[in-house]
Amino acid sequence: MRSPSEVGAEAVPLVRPLPADTFCPQSRRSFVLIAAILASALGFIDGSILAIATPAIRVDLGASLAEAQWISNAYALTLSALILVGGAAGDRFGLRYAFVAGIALFIAASLACAVAPNPPVLIAFRAIQGIGAAVMVPGSLAIIAKAYPKKERGRAIGIWAAASALTTALGPVLGGVVLSAFGDGIWRAIFAINLPLGLVSIYLLLAKVPADAPTERRSLDLGGAALATLAFGALAYGLTSMGSEGEGQMSGPSIAAGAVLLIVFIVFERRQREPMIDLSLFRVGAFAGANVATFFLYFALSANLFYLPMLLIAGWGLSAAEVGFIFLPLSVLIALLSGPVGQWSDRIGPRFPIASGSLVVAVAFTGLALLAYAGIHSFWWGVFPLMALMGLGMALVVSPLSTAVMTAVEDKDTGAASGINNAVSRIGGLIAVAAMGSLAAWIYAAALNSGAASGVPGFGEPAPAGLAPDLDAARLAASDAAFAAVALVTALLCLLSAIVAWTTVSGKRLPWPRGSETPQS
Numbered sequence: 001m002r003s004p005s006e007v008g009a010e011a012v013p014l015v016r017p018l019p020a021d022t023f024c025p026q027s028r029r030s031f032v033l034i035a036a037i038l039a040s041a042l043g044f045i046d047g048s049i050l051a052i053a054t055p056a057i058r059v060d061l062g063a064s065l066a067e068a069q070w071i072s073n074a075y076a077l078t079l080s081a082l083i084l085v086g087g088a089a090g091d092r093f094g095l096r097y098a099f100v101a102g103i104a105l106f107i108a109a110s111l112a113c114a115v116a117p118n119p120p121v122l123i124a125f126r127a128i129q130g131i132g133a134a135v136m137v138p139g140s141l142a143i144i145a146k147a148y149p150k151k152e153r154g155r156a157i158g159i160w161a162a163a164s165a166l167t168t169a170l171g172p173v174l175g176g177v178v179l180s181a182f183g184d185g186i187w188r189a190i191f192a193i194n195l196p197l198g199l200v201s202i203y204l205l206l207a208k209v210p211a212d213a214p215t216e217r218r219s220l221d222l223g224g225a226a227l228a229t230l231a232f233g234a235l236a237y238g239l240t241s242m243g244s245e246g247e248g249q250m251s252g253p254s255i256a257a258g259a260v261l262l263i264v265f266i267v268f269e270r271r272q273r274e275p276m277i278d279l280s281l282f283r284v285g286a287f288a289g290a291n292v293a294t295f296f297l298y299f300a301l302s303a304n305l306f307y308l309p310m311l312l313i314a315g316w317g318l319s320a321a322e323v324g325f326i327f328l329p330l331s332v333l334i335a336l337l338s339g340p341v342g343q344w345s346d347r348i349g350p351r352f353p354i355a356s357g358s359l360v361v362a363v364a365f366t367g368l369a370l371l372a373y374a375g376i377h378s379f380w381w382g383v384f385p386l387m388a389l390m391g392l393g394m395a396l397v398v399s400p401l402s403t404a405v406m407t408a409v410e411d412k413d414t415g416a417a418s419g420i421n422n423a424v425s426r427i428g429g430l431i432a433v434a435a436m437g438s439l440a441a442w443i444y445a446a447a448l449n450s451g452a453a454s455g456v457p458g459f460g461e462p463a464p465a466g467l468a469p470d471l472d473a474a475r476l477a478a479s480d481a482a483f484a485a486v487a488l489v490t491a492l493l494c495l496l497s498a499i500v501a502w503t504t505v506s507g508k509r510l511p512w513p514r515g516s517e518t519p520q521s
Helices: 026-061 065-093 095-114 119-147 150-182 184-192 194-208 222-241 248-271 279-283 285-315 320-348 351-373 379-407 411-447 469-504
Strands: none
Touching (some): 026 095, 026 119, 026 150, 026 184, 026 320, 065 095, 065 222, 095 194, 150 320, 184 194, 222 411, 248 279, 285 320, 285 351, 285 469, 351 379
């Protein structure tokens, strides 16, 4: 239903019944697409540039490694725990209304992040950012799908995906250049840039796009969302505190509490009429296997993309402008190869592309581990080619993994399956940043003889001016050893991902979508 304030110049198009699969007249669909692209850019810019900006944030705010982990994880926690509820909110209240609300909350929290005086305040508003993103992220693609008829939907989604890939590719590069040119304090502009982008998106949605009717009056599983947030929050806190001085004694109780809450969450979801997660889907072996492979793979990817920039900027002393290029091969190769790889997967089944791609990523991360362990500090001839190899492996995985998830379930469950897989990938990243930070801190301290070298900064923390050469050399060697351990563990997880995919995912050609037309050539 439209509100009274919207009745006016835009009322005429709604007099005629619109096609059953769209709410938006043709003349206004481009506004939907532009608004969705701008809103998606908000999340992509924040997510990719933050890893480059983390050393600058630590210097400017005096944040510890644990606080740096939570600056990332507070956002990941609320986003991963609430994203399924956020998607359901669009069905219940209307996509335009929910999408605008998510964008507004996201940019309000972004402005608060931009002026945060200390790490705890930044962490708190990052969590609120994640709540907004939990509504905004699923809404961006859903409103495109609802606004465009089926015959035009593929092209519109392709434009959205290409723009998203371009944003993801160029964001860290431009962010790194800005950080290098203007100094550590400019990290605040990363959050402030969300205001104009978000306001333009909201304007287009409210002024140019008609309201859509809610599609179903389903209840929102807020109880399940709260339990998921508490469970994964406790697990993340326990894993993070393992490497934090003075908080290590809390790691065991926190992890135990998280495990108990996770069991309570599962029991709660099984008893809900309209659960946030349909746990019965995990009885399908191919679906469960694809999600286990997703967890391992995105755990590995998130850990390396979070801790590698710390090593390069704070450890090796590279500029943020240079380090920003490590994200470029991943985005470009996924954008260029996902289409052809998807067609290849349709012909031979998703098993081989997922398994082979995971193995390629494992080789890349093994290479990073060996590079760091050997103390070879070559960015353009060492790190960058390995990141390109990792990008190739992920390009082999992304599209077939989506195919494996969607074809493992019945047609009526594909939306739920896709949402669950999205949440699993984000939970993998959440746990990775928490667990691998503790591993890095432990290896780093051990390499420095348990902190015997007083005055040496922590892992991922830039060296202060005037640090003695011998202490600086010890700090650099310890940083290399810490990251090598992270890269080696993640390489093993990618190997496990390949094994799980090979033993559970179908190796046969499957119709897409099941029971309907064949894929377009």
